[in-house]
Amino acid sequence: MSGPPPGSRLTRLLDAVLGLGTDLDPGVTLRRLVAGAAELTGAASVVLRTVEPGPAGPAGVRAGPDPAATGPVLRVPVRVGDEEFGTLLLTGRPGGGPFTDEDEQVVRVLATQAGITIGNARLYRAARQRERWIEGAAAVTTALLTGEDAGDALTTVAERARRLADAAAGVILQPTEAGGMEIVTVSTPDDPAGIVGSVIAPGSPVLAQLLGGEPVFLEDSATDPRMTTPVRHRYGPSMMLPLEAGGRLIGTLALPRRRRERPYTAVERQLATQFASQAALALVLADAHRGRARLAVYEDRDRIARDLHDLVVQRLFATGMMLESTHRRTAAEQVGDLLDEAVEELRCTVGEVRTAIIALRQPPADPPAGLRGRVLREAAVAAAVLGAPPSTHFTGPVDHRVPDDTADRLVDALRAALADAVRRPGARRVRIGVDATATDPDGRAAVRLTVSDDSAAATAFHWSAPL
Template identity: 55%
Template sequence: MKRARTRSGSGGADSGPRLPLLLEAVLGIGTDLELRSGLQHVVDTATELIGTRYGALGVVDLERGGLTELFTSGMSDTERHRVGRLPDGHTGLLGALVDEAAPIRLDDLTTDPRSCGMPPGHPRMRSFLGVPVELDGEVFGNLYLTEKRTGSFTEQDQSLLRVLAAQAAGAIGTARLYGTARQRERWIEGAAAVTTALLTGRNAVDALVTVAESARVLADAFAGVVLQPTEEGGMEIVAASTVDDPGDIVGTTIEPGSPVLVQLLGGEPVFIEDSSTDPRMTTHVRSRFGPSMMLPLQSGGKLIGTLALPRRRGGRPYRGVDRLLATQFASQAALALVLADSQHDREQLAVFEDRDRIARDLHDLVVQRLFATEMMLESTRRRVAGTGLDELIGRAVDELDSTIQEVRTTIFALQQPPADGPTSVRGKVLRETGGAAVLLGFRPSVRFTGPVDTLVGEPAGQELLGALRGALAAAHRRTGVTSIEVEVDATARLAGDRDGVRLTVRDDGPRDDGPRDDASGEDGGDGARGTTVTWEAPR
């Protein structure tokens, strides 16, 4: 073997002694499971087999052209550093190898009109032998040698190099097919996992974050964001997953009429090479992103949102297979979101129906029986007046009256949504009055004074809601009530010149006869009709 390698550097007129080395190289390429080391082995073998000072193998981007990787032999680390960036692969002899897909053999490359010269710091080169790395008519790159140590390149050198190039092409093609298949498998598994997660009962926000995070990981993106249409006709980022803190991404809005938005509303995906420079991008966060995909989430031909997958500025561009798989994932995710939303609605409907049934049972059975018992006790109290038992029966009647009010308050609470409710005091007050409308037959009017959500804290807010429920239940108990006014004043001045919050509930029903318990906060008012309930507390 050593003898064959020595003769390979003496000109290579006889291919016989070089055959073992060639077979060894071919066998090495076929058994090396790591593509990069296999291609480097091709270059090293080619320079040794044919006897040259330098060798290189360039891998071409099939979609955009140009070289994505360059494996070299014979150059020191210092020389590589001096050369700098990769050749573009479009021009010069390297571009000709790809475009013409034919071998090029030259004694002096500087005299060929296709040569575009050497970059500063590049080693001096004259003789040149290059062949395309081609398989089934598809060019994956180029393999070339320069500076043969003795003599000129021969036909046999060219034939040997073409054999190595063919093996390299097979290795690249197989690796890319395997990579694509593995990538497709990952996206399919990811889509299935997202669907399973969404159908396990996630709430709306968690569902969107799940889609954004899964897509970000699968696409190897810097961020995954979900946008939803706004009432103004634009789109707003409502969920985000990033490598680091999402920061100010959530809440970013695409204004109506944006070119990107027009394309998305038409159901077309948007693929962007550089978000920071693309004129279609108008958001303030675009400067930090580079290649990006914006994929419509559609259901029944209606746009329900957009999945955006930006990479860092200067990041590698998305390939065609990336775009295809991400688009398919977006379609699956949109369907999963719709199914999860429908399932959530069905579950909520079942809860509402059950709560309505309980409320009806309490109202129609329990309350009526309590009323009947109260009337019986009232009748008994009149009969035993003056015997000492009337006071005891009177306390029992008061207890029943209090119990009836508590049951009515519970009935109102059962009319409210059990989950996903508003978190602000203002929203909770509106929810209570909206739920009361079911039993009252009309919706109470509500007025807020001052920044309620900012000034009213959690303890005071909970007490306020309890007082509101009690007041609404008491109003429902009275006959003839046709309107109720609710006012929440977050800037009220209480006794002692303290800052506080005041709740006032007025109705137009007949005024209750007799004095009220001070703890109820009710007073008869000055007119013949109407009852006012007032509750207040420090903020």
């Protein structure tokens, strides 16, 4: 191989330097460095040996045959800032002579530019990492404050952290009554069997740090003597970060990578620790938000109970007045009809009390469950317009006997009937009846819906469907 023409060397050096600064991929930069050094010096072999496995790979980057051949060797360090990144080894000088000072200066210029480019790439990558972690923390906070329950909230934190950290799993551990820590939530693309429920037993060397709210960083979970969980053999590098806010330790966020994967960098550790702090604060705020929502539900239930008390007392008082009036009437005044009306009023009152009690048993955080709950929800919506809650009566086990598709059609029919009642002038008192023990004209079991009101123009609305 002959050396490069002297007249063109400077021009090619400038081209090579410019080429080193056009890509933020460290692997591309290193390959261009090696190729440029070989071209500008005419070396038969150029190898870049890195201090640690990284973009260049464990064996470095090579141009030409293996440098084990005898002959002159030129060694030029590659530095990134104050850090020693690797060494360029050039062998096989054309003509068998030694490399010149000019050769060394050319290679040093290339190595310096490569170090600058790799440093810039690291800064860019770190900035992108910070941006992703900040966006992830904001997304978790938004998700937690939109009303997720406690279990879903922990899953959200574990899943988002796993993706941000490029980890094999996102794991949440919480303190146990026995003084250990138990895995309660796991997010992993692999089989999670055997992970949830695993316990760090009391007395484990790592436990004091975790319960004290200190982060723990492991180079290899499988071999670290501080780890005692039965699933530790699955993982390698790991971070265990406290979920702590306002002096309250919610638990620990663990982010293990697979065995033999790259360890976490100092930047990744810092960003993950900040994410865990933000997530813990969001968990505390979400829990407080759910507490306020439950309190609001309980307060609303107190109001319902008061309204129910007033309704029942008024109706029973009126019924009592009816019965007392029978003492002052004769048989010719149709006392029997009056008693029938009083009995019907008492039956309706008992039905409304039963319906109200079932409504109050509905879990606060859940939507209305079953046909009964859905009918009550429609009645509550209509009450806001009518000014008074409709009387709602159920006959038979409506939640068990009425199939879902039939229940959907019944609710649609109820919604239309209530809309008609709301539009009718003078409609103030609406009655809703759902009978799951009815029969259709052919004698088959059926469910029947009846809606009526007290307006002058009202006619009772009837709807039925076979079961």
